[in-house]
Amino acid sequence: MNPDIFQQLFLDLVVQIHQKTNVSKSVMPLKIIDSSTLPLNLTNHKWAEFRKTKAGVKLHLRLVFMKKGTSYPEKAVLTNAIEHDRGQLEVMVDDRECMYVFDRGYLDYERFDRMTDEGFFFLTRLKKNAVIREIYDFKIPADSAVLSDQMVLIGTVQNRAENYFRLLKVKDSKGNILWLITNRFDLAPDEISDMYKSR
Numbered sequence: 001m002n003p004d005i006f007q008q009l010f011l012d013l014v015v016q017i018h019q020k021t022n023v024s025k026s027v028m029p030l031k032i033i034d035s036s037t038l039p040l041n042l043t044n045h046k047w048a049e050f051r052k053t054k055a056g057v058k059l060h061l062r063l064v065f066m067k068k069g070t071s072y073p074e075k076a077v078l079t080n081a082i083e084h085d086r087g088q089l090e091v092m093v094d095d096r097e098c099m100y101v102f103d104r105g106y107l108d109y110e111r112f113d114r115m116t117d118e119g120f121f122f123l124t125r126l127k128k129n130a131v132i133r134e135i136y137d138f139k140i141p142a143d144s145a146v147l148s149d150q151m152v153l154i155g156t157v158q159n160r161a162e163n164y165f166r167l168l169k170v171k172d173s174k175g176n177i178l179w180l181i182t183n184r185f186d187l188a189p190d191e192i193s194d195m196y197k198s199r
Contacts, residue, residue, distance in 0.1 A: 010076060017072050028121070030065040031074065032199045033092045033102040037081045049082040056081030060088045065101075065198050086111065093120055099184070101199045109154060109161040116163045116183045123195055126179040131156050132167060138189070146170050146189040147177065154181065168192055 040048050040055040050056035062075040077091055085105035093100055093115060100122045107127065115122055126132075136151040147169040154161050168180045170193045180196050 010073075014072075014074055029098040030195060030198060031095070031098045031100050032063045032065055032071065033060070033088075033100060033106065034063075034199065035060045035085050035088070035105065039081075047080075049080045051082075058083060058085075060085070060092060062092050068198070089115075093122070096120055099123065099195065101195055103199070109159060112154075112165070112181075112183070113161045113163050116165075121182075121184055123180060123182040123184070123192060125196070126154070126167070126181050128179070130154060130179065131160075134167075135164060138166075140189055144190050146193055149189045151185075152181075166192075170196075 036059045037050075038057050038059060039050070040057065042053065042055045045055040048055035048057050058079050058081045060077040060079065061073055063071040064074045065071045075092060077088060079088070085103075086108040089102075089106055089108060089111050096119045098121070100120065102122070102124050104125045104127055106124060112122065131154070133153040134150050135153060138149040138151070140146055140149050148167075150167045151164050152167045154165055154167075163183065166182050166185055168182075168189055170178050170180060172178055178196070180192060182192055184192065
C-alpha cells in the first residue's frame with residue numbers, strides 16, 4: 001500500500017487535534033522529541049540499513065505535551081535505523097513559540113548554539129563525561145529538589161558551544177544524578193526539572 005496515504009491520514013488527524021485543543025497562549029507549549037527503533041528482517045528489508053545482522057527503521061516523533069498524562073503526536077519522520085538522532089534536530093525544531101525537550105541522543109553543541117542564536121528554546125540531558133566550565137552558581141530555593149543550578153560553557157576547545165547555558169543537576173526516580181542543560185534562564189529550577197521529567 002502506498003505510504004503517502006498513511007502520511008496524509010496522520011497529518012489530517014493532527015489538524016483535527018489542533019482544532020479541538022484549547023492551548024493557552026500565555027503558556028509556552030512543551031514539545032517532546034524522541035525516537036524509537038523498529039527492527040526488521042534483513043532478508044526482506046535490505047534497504048533499511050541498520051547493522052550487519054539486521055535491518056531497521058527509526059521513528060522520530062514530536063509530541064505536544066498538554067498536561068500530565070496527556071500528549072498528542074504532531075510530527076513524525078521515518079529514517080533508516082543507522083541514521084543518528086541528532087541529524088533530525090534540523091527537521092523537528094521549527095517553532096520559536098515553544099520549549100523543546102529531548103534526550104542526549106540528540107546532543108549537538110553546534111546545533112545548540114544555532115538554536116539559541118535563532119531564538120529556539122530547548123532542554124536536554126548532557127552525558128556524564130561532558131566537559132563543562134562553571135561560570136556562575138545560582139541560588140537554589142531551600143525546598144528545591146534540584147541539587148545545583150549553574151551558568152556554564154560546554155565542550156572542549158575543539159568542539160564547544162559559544163553561548164552560555166544553564167546546567168542543573170537533579171536526581172531521577174532511581175537516585176541517579178542527571179545533568180540537564182537548557183538555554184532558558186527565566187524559569188525556576190524546579191520548573192525545568194519538571195519539564196524534563198515530563199518526557
